[in-house]
Amino acid sequence: MEALVISHQKQIGDKMLEGLISGLFKIFTSNMMNIPLIEPLVDYLMQIPLVNLLVALILWRPFFAVIILPGLVGLLIYLLWIVYWERKLTARVQWRVGPIEVARPIRGAIQALADGIRYFFQEAIIHREAHKIYYIQLPILAFIPILLPLLFIPAGNVVGIKTPYGIQLIVAFIALIPLFIVAMGWASHSRFAYIGSLREAFMYFAYEIPFIIAVVAMIYVYGSGDPYVAVEKQNIPGAVLNPLAFIVYIIAMIMATSRLPFEIPEADQEIAFGPFVEYSGILFGLVMTLLYEKLYLMALLFVILFLGGWEGFYVGILGDFCAPLVLFIKTVVVISVLVIVRSVYARYRLDQAIRLGWTSYLTLSIAALILGMFVGVLV
Amino acid sequence: MEYEIKVPVQPPTELQSLFIPIPPEYVEEVYRSEDFLVLVGPQHPGSGHMRLIVRVHGDIIREVIPDPGYVHRCVEKIAENRLYIQNIPLVERPSIMDALNFNLGYVRAIEDALEVEVPKRAKYIRTMLAEICRIGTHLYDAAILAVFLGHTTGFMYPFGIRELICEVLVRITGARFTSSFIIPGGVRRDVDEQTLKFVYETTFAIEKRLKSFERIFIKNPTVIARLKDVGVLTKEEAIKFGVVGPFLRASGVEYDVRKVEPYEAYGELDWDIPVADAGDSYSRFLVRVNEISQSLKIVRQCIKNMPEEKLKDFRGTFFDEFADIVLPQGEFTTLTEASRGTLIYSIVSDGESNVPYRMRMITPGWLYLRGFMESLKGERLADLQAIYGSFGYFPPEADR
Known part of the structure; x- marks a missing residue:
């Protein structure tokens, strides 16, 4: 009798698991990426049990958008590229060669990977005076505002969460990142980190308002906060529709990610990397890439708002994969051009940057808003 | 709430x-x-x-x-236990960029005491070397100023240009810096025509490269914003705090030892003292940039007007000839215009020993440290590095 009950329960359990798997499978397959290039491979893998679930998950559109492209994997590839590219470009400007010793045949292209591995195995020192709990968890928690906007960034029909308020949500989550940097400086309990945190907070006020106004100006132009509408309406790119907002947004990108000439919170000659002064090892690796990740998010939004988003070329064989690829390429190109400011400008002082932010920069953004209103009526 | x-x-x-x-x-x-x-x-x-x-x-x-004092190396005390000639490499060490100016000042003090007549050609070679070192030091300071402002390109360019200076020094003296080339009564060996031609051409190469440095750094709006009206020393303050060299001239005081008490060939050459009135960080920087072009002018004039003369080659017999120098009793002081300002050497001799009784060396860094600290007052914390760089303060030089 007991054996019968157990076997009966087992049957029910099996049935439930089966139901769960088939249910998940149904969800995944209902919204799958259609890529003609790898179709034979996908078809073959779909015949194998359990592997088909994995394949279906990867090709499930929301998952693909957040984890593969333009999400996490894209972010990683971009990080490896931009660190190398920035160093190489700066070196060429400065009559130098740049990173070359790691993998000489490909001109040191995997330098960033080598650095990452080094950070990973380096000892992460936690000094006595640090607020230990916050000190360790904040660099990791800072990934939350990095990952959340990725949910709302669409690329064609590949999107995490489809909402008509996508642009506003992306801006809102990007605006959270400085809070984590300020908190890191506080948890470090060091004089230079403290000064760096204060500078970060001041800079936040200097760029955030013009940045939001510039985005609002573009929302006026398109008449909607929906990225799909924004891209649809860009027969003429947004950069031409509202050039003032375009300029304001570029300056905001430079200011928000502490690039020179606004590398004020991290000024390593003045306050020795500011909020990140005490971090070492993998924790430093995390905080160092934080601003690059922020730059990536802002550039994604920039491409959607001003450069026609994922509209570019269409290759039939890539199918749905084409849109994320176009978006990613555009983003990386924009950032690769942007990093040249590092070798051209010196660092402004904090008060100069704030004065700039609250006077000419704010005026420019308001002008962009007014222009956006007029253009919005016409478009 | x-x-x-x-x-x-x-x-x-x-x-x-x-x-x-x-x-x-x-x-x-x-x-x-x-x-x-x-x-x-x-x-x-x-x-x-x-x-x-x-x-x-x-x-x-x-x-x-x-x-200060983290790189204090007891130069004055060590000098009391060494032969006069052995002190030449020692006094160069505090400021290796500016080695030949430091060398020249010390050697001139010995020449004053012994009343040695220096051949005219040797004087021209010394002047040329001193000016080459001045260019090198100013470039080095400009690079440090640039990196303090976060401008890495401005850091790399002067160091790239300074390679030419080092190459020139290698060809003339055999060392990139600290060559101990200037000795009592002249120089170690003559410089041949081919090397002089190379130096002459290099001055134009430096000038050409300085133009790109000017485009990217000197006239950069962010650099001007950072340096203008920062760390101001008025004329009265600069005099009161005993600031020397280009930093004194940036405050509007036209004082240069090379003009006031001309030594070597400076009296016979045609050049100006760059002076600024503002006394801020930017003018301190610009005065030195203009000094580079004046120095290039002096180097060219030296090569053009170099007298034909046979100089003695001391290779092989150097120690025999100079080891037993004994200075007459008394105190011998010279003023030299090193790159960063007035350099004072004072040698006290008891008249019978072959080592100095006391060697006093007052470097420009030590002299303008007070002015540097006073100019920081009332500025912002971020300006600390900008003012530091504008003074080109070099701790080993100040600490000796």
Whole structure:
């Protein structure tokens, strides 16, 4: 009798698991990426049990958008590229060669990977005076505002969460990142980190308002906060529709990610990397890439708002994969051009940057808003 | 509604555990007021081998107490135990960029004592070498200023240009710097025509490259914004605090030892003293940039007007000829215009021993340290590095 009950329960359990798997499978397959290039491979893998679930998950559109492209994997590839590219470009400007010793045949292209591995195995020192709990968890928690906007960034029909308020949500989550940097400086309990945190907070006020106004100006132009509408309406790119907002947004990108000439919170000659002064090892690796990740998010939004988003070329064989690829390429190109400011400008002082932010920069953004209103009526 | 924030600010323990040349009462007083002590250095990317104890009120610097001496190497004491000729490499060491100016000052003190007549060609070669070193030092300081402002291209360009200076020095003296080339009664060996031609052509190469440096750094709006009206020393202040060299001239005082008491060939050449009136960081920088072009002019003139003469080659017989120098009894002082300012050598001799009784060496860095600290008052904390770079303060030179 007991054996019968157990076997009966087992049957029910099996049935439930089966139901769960088939249910998940149904969800995944209902919204799958259609890529003609790898179709034979996908078809073959779909015949194998359990592997088909994995394949279906990867090709499930929301998952693909957040984890593969333009999400996490894209972010990683971009990080490896931009660190190398920035160093190489700066070196060429400065009559130098740049990173070359790691993998000489490909001109040191995997330098960033080598650095990452080094950070990973380096000892992460936690000094006595640090607020230990916050000190360790904040660099990791800072990934939350990095990952959340990725949910709302669409690329064609590949999107995490489809909402008509996508642009506003992306801006809102990007605006959270400085809070984590300020908190890191506080948890470090060091004089230079403290000064760096204060500078970060001041800079936040200097760029955030013009940045939001510039985005609002573009929302006026398109008449909607929906990225799909924004891209649809860009027969003429947004950069031409509202050039003032375009300029304001570029300056905001430079200011928000502490690039020179606004590398004020991290000024390593003045306050020795500011909020990140005490971090070492993998924790430093995390905080160092934080601003690059922020730059990536802002550039994604920039491409959607001003450069026609994922509209570019269409290759039939890539199918749905084409849109994320176009978006990613555009983003990386924009950032690769942007990093040249590092070798051209010196660092402004904090008060100069704030004065700039609250006077000419704010005026420019308001002008962009007014222009956006007029253009919005016409478009 | 008010929230209580428990910020974990404890009394600064490092101020008790570290040796700091300020009384504990001062630290207490600072912390009882609204001020804040920031220790910049000696392991700080923007301090060099020294510690600056900065008292800040908000972002404004109230007072800066320097803590030099981290690279003090007892040059004066070591000099008392060495032969006169062995001191030449020693006195060069504090400022290796500016080695030949330091060398020249010391050798001139010995020549004053022995009343040696220097051949005219040797004088021209010495002048040329001193000016080449001046260009190199100014380029080095410009590079440090650039990196203090976060401008890495401005850091790399002068170092790239300075390679030419090093190449010139290698061809003439055999060493990139600290060559000990100038000796009592002339130079170690003659310089041939081919090398002089190379130096002449190099001056134009440097000028050409300086133009790209000017485009990217000197006229960069961000650099001007950072340096203009920052760290101002008025004419009266500069004189009062004993600032020397290009930094004194940047405050509007037209004083240059090379013009006031011309030594070597300076009296026979045609050149100007660059002077500025503003006395701020930018004019301190510009005066030195203009000095580079004046120095290039002097080098060219030296090569053009170089007298034909046979100079003695001391290779092989050097030690035999100079080891037994004994200076007559008395004190012999020379003033030299080194790159960063007036350099004073004073040798006291007892008249019978072959080592100096006392060798006093006052370097420009030490002389303008006070002016440097005074100019920081009332500026912002971020300007600390800008002013530091504008003075080109070089701790080994000041500490000796």
